[in-house]
Amino acid sequence: MFPKSLAVSRNISNFIRNLSGLSRLCSSSITIAESPCPPSCDVVVIADLIEKQHWSKLGVHVKDINPNELFRQLISSELDPDLCLRYYTWSVKNRNISVSLELTFKLLHSLAIAKRYSKIRSFLDGFAKDDGSDHPVHSILHAISMCDNVCVSSIIADMLVLAYANNSRFELALEAFKRSGFYGYKLSALSCKPLMIALLKQNRSADVEYVYKEMIRRKIQPNLFTFNVVINALCKTGKMNKARDVMEDMKVYGCSPNVVSYNTLIDGYCKLGGIGKMYKADAVLKEMVENKVSPNLTTFNILIDGFWKDDNLPGSMKVLKEMLDQDVVPNVITYNSLINGLCSGGKISEALGMHDKMVSAGVQPNLITYNSLINGFCKNDMLKEALDMLESVKGQGFVLTARTYNMLIDAYCKLGKTVDGFALKEEMEREGIVPDIGTYNCLIAGQCRDGNVEAAKKLFDQLTSKGLPDLVTYHILMESYCSKGESRKAAMLLKEMSKMDLKPRHLTYNILMKGYCREGNLKAATNMRTEMEKERRLRMNVASYNVLLQGYSQKGKLEDANILLNEMLEKGLVPNRTTYEIVKLEMVDKGFVPDVEGHLFNVSTKS
DNA sequence: ATAGGGTTAG
Known part of the structure; x- marks a missing residue:
C-alpha cells in the first residue's frame, strides 16, 4: 500500500504545480458570479477525490467551475492521464459536458505516452460505437494531428481504424485508413486485417486491393493472413493472374503460401468460367505438393465440387479416391x-x-x-x-423448411398437376411451415404453364399487397404474357416492379425484348434496349444480343442482324452456342454469310 | 484467412 499512496501524493503535487491557470479561472469567475472562489486547497482535494473516486463529494466541489475549463487544466497539468480519463468519463456521464475533439485527443496522446494502450483502445471503442455524437473522420484525424509526435499520432490513428472496423463501421474505418495516409501515419497490419476482412465480406474486392496496395506503398508489412485475404478478394472477382502475382509478392516479403493460400487459388480457378479451368486448378494442386504443402480436406472438397460442376463426375470420383488413398476422411x-x-x-x-x-x-x-x-x-x-x-x-x-416442399410442389406443377401442388401447399401450412415466395413462384409458374395467366395474376396480386413478389415472380408472369403475345402487359409489369423497389436485370429486359421480337415488333424491342441501356449498370450482354439477333434474322433483316453481330464482337463479347445456332440457322442457311463468320465459327465450335 | 448444399425465372 505504501508505494501506491506515494504515487498518489506525487500525482497531486504535479497537479498543484500546474494549478496557476485554474486559480486564474476561478478569480475571473468571482468577478462575474461574485461567488467565493474555491481556495486552492479545495483543488488539491479535487485531484484527491478523483483518485479516490469520491464522486458525490467531487460534484459539490466543482459545481461552480466550468467543467470543460477544469478538464483543460487537468490535461495541461502533469496529473496522471489515468486520473484525467477518470474525470473525463465521470463528467461526460454525470455533468453532461461535451469535450472538444482537440482536448479529447490530447488526453489520448498523454495516455499513449504513458503507454496506457488498452485504455485508449476501450476509449476509442466507445467512441466508434457512439452514433449519437458522431464526429466526421476528417475532424478526428485533424485532432490527432495536433500532437507533434508522429509516432504517438500513428498509434492512435491505428487504434481508431481498428475500433471502427471492430464496430462494423467499415466506411469510417476505410476513410480513417485513407486519411492516415495523407498525414503520413504508419498503421499496422493488425488494424488492416479486420478492415480487409470486413471489405471482403461485403464483396468490395476493389477496396481490399486498394488497402493492400496502400500497405505496400506505405511500407506496412503484410502478414500471411492479410496476403490470403487479398488473394481471396482477387479470386472472387476472377482476377486469377493478379492473385498469382500476390502469391509471388508473398515470397518477396518472406511469407510462404500455406494451405489456405493454395486452397483459395484452387477455388478461384474452379469457380472461373471457361474451358480448361479444372486443368489449371489441378496444376495448382501439383504446384502446392511440389512446394511441400499437403492438400487437406478443404482442398479435396473444393476439387470434388469443381469437377462435377464442370460436367466431369469421373473427375470428382478420382479426387475422392485420391483423398481416401491419402487417409483424408x-x-x-x-x-x-x-x-x-x-x-x-x-x-x-x-x-x-x-x-x-x-x-x-x-x-x-x-x-x-x-x-x-x-x-x-x-x-x-x-x-x-x-x-x-x-x-x-x-x-x-x-x-x-419451405424449400423441401417447394421442390415437390414444383414437381407436381411440372407434371401438370397444379391442383396437387396447391394441396401440398395446404398440407405444409397445416404442419406449421409458412410458404415462402419460392412456394408461390412454383405455383404461379404452374398456373402459367396451364395457360391460366388470369389465375396466376390473381394470386400474384394477393402477394403484391403483402410485398412478397420477387424478381423471379415478375419474370414468370412477364414470360407468360409474352408467350401469349401480350408483351405490352409484360412491359407494364416492368413499371410496377420498380415501384416495389425491385431492380430489373438483364434477364428482365431480355424477356421483354424477346416477347416483342416474337410479335415481330422490332421497334418496341429496340426501344426496350434503349430503356435498358439508360440504366448504366445494364449493358447489352451476349444474351441480349442473341435475342435481338434472332428477332432481326427471323424477320429477314439479315444486314441489320449482321451489324448487330459486328457490334457485339467489337465490344469484345464472346458469342456462345446460341449465337452460333442463330447465325447458322437463320443467316448462313438462308444464304447470307456474315462478315464475321470466320471469327464466330472459330470461337463457338470450341464450346 | 480457404471448401458445401436444396425451390421458382433463364
Whole structure:
C-alpha cells in the first residue's frame, strides 16, 4: 500500500504545480458570479477525490467551475492521464459536458505516452460505437494531428481504424485508413486485417486491393493472413493472374503460401468460367505438393465440387479416391457434394449408394443431404420416391423448411398437376411451415404453364399487397404474357416492379425484348434496349444480343442482324452456342454469310 | 484467412 499512496501524493503535487491557470479561472469567475472562489486547497482535494473516486463529494466541489475549463487544466497539468480519463468519463456521464475533439485527443496522446494502450483502445471503442455524437473522420484525424509526435499520432490513428472496423463501421474505418495516409501515419497490419476482412465480406474486392496496395506503398508489412485475404478478394472477382502475382509478392516479403493460400487459388480457378479451368486448378494442386504443402480436406472438397460442376463426375470420383488413398476422411460436405453431382448427372441409384456409404462411414446426413436426394428424385420423374423420402425425413425429426416442399410442389406443377401442388401447399401450412415466395413462384409458374395467366395474376396480386413478389415472380408472369403475345402487359409489369423497389436485370429486359421480337415488333424491342441501356449498370450482354439477333434474322433483316453481330464482337463479347445456332440457322442457311463468320465459327465450335 | 448444399425465372 505504501508505494501506491506515494504515487498518489506525487500525482497531486504535479497537479498543484500546474494549478496557476485554474486559480486564474476561478478569480475571473468571482468577478462575474461574485461567488467565493474555491481556495486552492479545495483543488488539491479535487485531484484527491478523483483518485479516490469520491464522486458525490467531487460534484459539490466543482459545481461552480466550468467543467470543460477544469478538464483543460487537468490535461495541461502533469496529473496522471489515468486520473484525467477518470474525470473525463465521470463528467461526460454525470455533468453532461461535451469535450472538444482537440482536448479529447490530447488526453489520448498523454495516455499513449504513458503507454496506457488498452485504455485508449476501450476509449476509442466507445467512441466508434457512439452514433449519437458522431464526429466526421476528417475532424478526428485533424485532432490527432495536433500532437507533434508522429509516432504517438500513428498509434492512435491505428487504434481508431481498428475500433471502427471492430464496430462494423467499415466506411469510417476505410476513410480513417485513407486519411492516415495523407498525414503520413504508419498503421499496422493488425488494424488492416479486420478492415480487409470486413471489405471482403461485403464483396468490395476493389477496396481490399486498394488497402493492400496502400500497405505496400506505405511500407506496412503484410502478414500471411492479410496476403490470403487479398488473394481471396482477387479470386472472387476472377482476377486469377493478379492473385498469382500476390502469391509471388508473398515470397518477396518472406511469407510462404500455406494451405489456405493454395486452397483459395484452387477455388478461384474452379469457380472461373471457361474451358480448361479444372486443368489449371489441378496444376495448382501439383504446384502446392511440389512446394511441400499437403492438400487437406478443404482442398479435396473444393476439387470434388469443381469437377462435377464442370460436367466431369469421373473427375470428382478420382479426387475422392485420391483423398481416401491419402487417409483424408471425407465429411458431410464431401458427401453432399458428391450426392449433388450424382443427382445432377441423373445417377440416382449411385446417389443413394453414396448416402448409404456416408452412413456406414459414420457421417451423419443432414437436411441438405435429404433435400438433394429429394430434388434428385423430383427432377428425374420419381415423385413417388420423393414423397416417401419426405415422410422418412419427417420421421427422423428434421425440422423441414419451405424449400423441401417447394421442390415437390414444383414437381407436381411440372407434371401438370397444379391442383396437387396447391394441396401440398395446404398440407405444409397445416404442419406449421409458412410458404415462402419460392412456394408461390412454383405455383404461379404452374398456373402459367396451364395457360391460366388470369389465375396466376390473381394470386400474384394477393402477394403484391403483402410485398412478397420477387424478381423471379415478375419474370414468370412477364414470360407468360409474352408467350401469349401480350408483351405490352409484360412491359407494364416492368413499371410496377420498380415501384416495389425491385431492380430489373438483364434477364428482365431480355424477356421483354424477346416477347416483342416474337410479335415481330422490332421497334418496341429496340426501344426496350434503349430503356435498358439508360440504366448504366445494364449493358447489352451476349444474351441480349442473341435475342435481338434472332428477332432481326427471323424477320429477314439479315444486314441489320449482321451489324448487330459486328457490334457485339467489337465490344469484345464472346458469342456462345446460341449465337452460333442463330447465325447458322437463320443467316448462313438462308444464304447470307456474315462478315464475321470466320471469327464466330472459330470461337463457338470450341464450346 | 480457404471448401458445401436444396425451390421458382433463364
